[in-house]
Amino acid sequence: MKIPGKTGIIVLISSIILLQNCSKAAENSNQAPSAPALPVYTVITSPATTYQEFPTALEGKNNVEIRSQVDGYLDRIYVEEGSFVRAGQPLFKIDSRAYGEQMNMAQANLQVADANIQKAKVEVDRLQPLVAAKVVSEVQMKTAKANYAAAVASAAQAKASVGGARINVGFTTITAPVSGYIGRIPYKKGSLISRTDPNPLTLLSDISEIYAYFSLSELDFIAFQNKYPGASVEEKLKNMPMVDLVIADNSTYSEKGRMSIVDGQFDKSTGAISVRAVFPNAHGTLRTGNTGRVRLPQLLTNVVVIPQESTFEIQDKTYVYILGKDNKVTSKPITISGKTDSYYFISEGLSAGDKIVYTGLGSLKDGASIQPKPISSDSLLKAKPL
Numbered sequence: 001m002k003i004p005g006k007t008g009i010i011v012l013i014s015s016i017i018l019l020q021n022c023s024k025a026a027e028n029s030n031q032a033p034s035a036p037a038l039p040v041y042t043v044i045t046s047p048a049t050t051y052q053e054f055p056t057a058l059e060g061k062n063n064v065e066i067r068s069q070v071d072g073y074l075d076r077i078y079v080e081e082g083s084f085v086r087a088g089q090p091l092f093k094i095d096s097r098a099y100g101e102q103m104n105m106a107q108a109n110l111q112v113a114d115a116n117i118q119k120a121k122v123e124v125d126r127l128q129p130l131v132a133a134k135v136v137s138e139v140q141m142k143t144a145k146a147n148y149a150a151a152v153a154s155a156a157q158a159k160a161s162v163g164g165a166r167i168n169v170g171f172t173t174i175t176a177p178v179s180g181y182i183g184r185i186p187y188k189k190g191s192l193i194s195r196t197d198p199n200p201l202t203l204l205s206d207i208s209e210i211y212a213y214f215s216l217s218e219l220d221f222i223a224f225q226n227k228y229p230g231a232s233v234e235e236k237l238k239n240m241p242m243v244d245l246v247i248a249d250n251s252t253y254s255e256k257g258r259m260s261i262v263d264g265q266f267d268k269s270t271g272a273i274s275v276r277a278v279f280p281n282a283h284g285t286l287r288t289g290n291t292g293r294v295r296l297p298q299l300l301t302n303v304v305v306i307p308q309e310s311t312f313e314i315q316d317k318t319y320v321y322i323l324g325k326d327n328k329v330t331s332k333p334i335t336i337s338g339k340t341d342s343y344y345f346i347s348e349g350l351s352a353g354d355k356i357v358y359t360g361l362g363s364l365k366d367g368a369s370i371q372p373k374p375i376s377s378d379s380l381l382k383a384k385p386l
Contacts, residue, residue, distance in 0.1 A: 052298065054214040079182050
């Protein structure tokens with residue numbers, strides 16, 4: 001028998017090791033993969049506050065179109081766009097020279113009318129003794145008294161003309177009817193202003209309070225009536241909690257608002273009714289035209305709460321994986337009644353005591369086995385408060 005050399009022995013040993021490794025790999029491939037270890041927690045109920053959000057358009061307490069009540073050239077502009085003005089503060093000046101001359105004419109006519117009164121009175125006084133002495137007829141006396149009455153009426157008419165002319169002169173100085181912020185001023189000095197202009201001189205907005213208008217559907221309105229105590233809608237509004245305003249950058253406005261009025265009837269075209277919330281705005285943070293969302297709080301005394309990470313969606317339905325006694329998971333649909341940034345509130349599909357998988361849902365399917373790693377529901381709530 002021929003004894004192999006060193007090289008042959010090395011090749012032989014390598015072949016034996018390779019065959020052993022392949023045999024072990026084949027054995028391992030036939031074994032079932034180990035079940036993944038995933039965190040599992042027990043569902044609990046907890047008091048929580050959920051919110052209904054409604055898109056809203058904001059308006060100031062008073063939004064006044066400033067218009068001229070006389071025609072003429074714009075002589076002066078006393079304010080700047082965006083500036084704050086007080087009630088009674090001058091805003092614009094219309095050229096008043098023509099209206100000043102009209103007042104002078106009216107005053108002159110009043111003086112003539114007063115002189116005619118004196119003249120008519122003198123005639124009446126002259127005829128009285130003559131009529132008593134039957135020197136002249138009573139017809140002349142009646143004519144004189146009629147002339148006197150006509151003179152008095154003419155004087156009253158002239159006095160009214162003076163008043164009207166004075167009002168027109170006053171209208172040439174346009175003042176702020178309320179305190180607020182000046183809007184855009186489309187006209188410039190020297191522009192011809194008319195009472196019939198389609199555009200106002202500016203828009204004055206009183207934003208000491210902001211009105212947030214939004215709409216409730218018929219179902220929401222019925223729920224509102226059933227939820228809050230009170231014999232009338234006004235009483236129910238008073239019993240509502242304060243509401244929040246979420247502004248355009250998704251931050252919550254610092255002041256809370258109160259619910260105010262409800263429109264008298266539903267809009268037939270939309271099937272909704274308009275309501276408003278009133279927010280204080282002492283610092284002028286909010287302006288007319290801003291948009292946002294009104295958040296109506298709803299206190300839930302005993303609701304199933306689960307983290308949003310414990311859910312997944314299939315065809316617009318939301319599911320969780322429930323752990324069975326044999327450590328196998330089963331998907332189950334749930335109904336979400338509300339949410340916070342981190343949690344869902346469940347109205348159907350789960351009960352207190354159910355065990356569900358917290359994270360790692362992507363690799364699971366119905367009937368899969370797992371190694372549950374129990375975690376405390378209280379620790380979840382402490383890590384992410386409601």
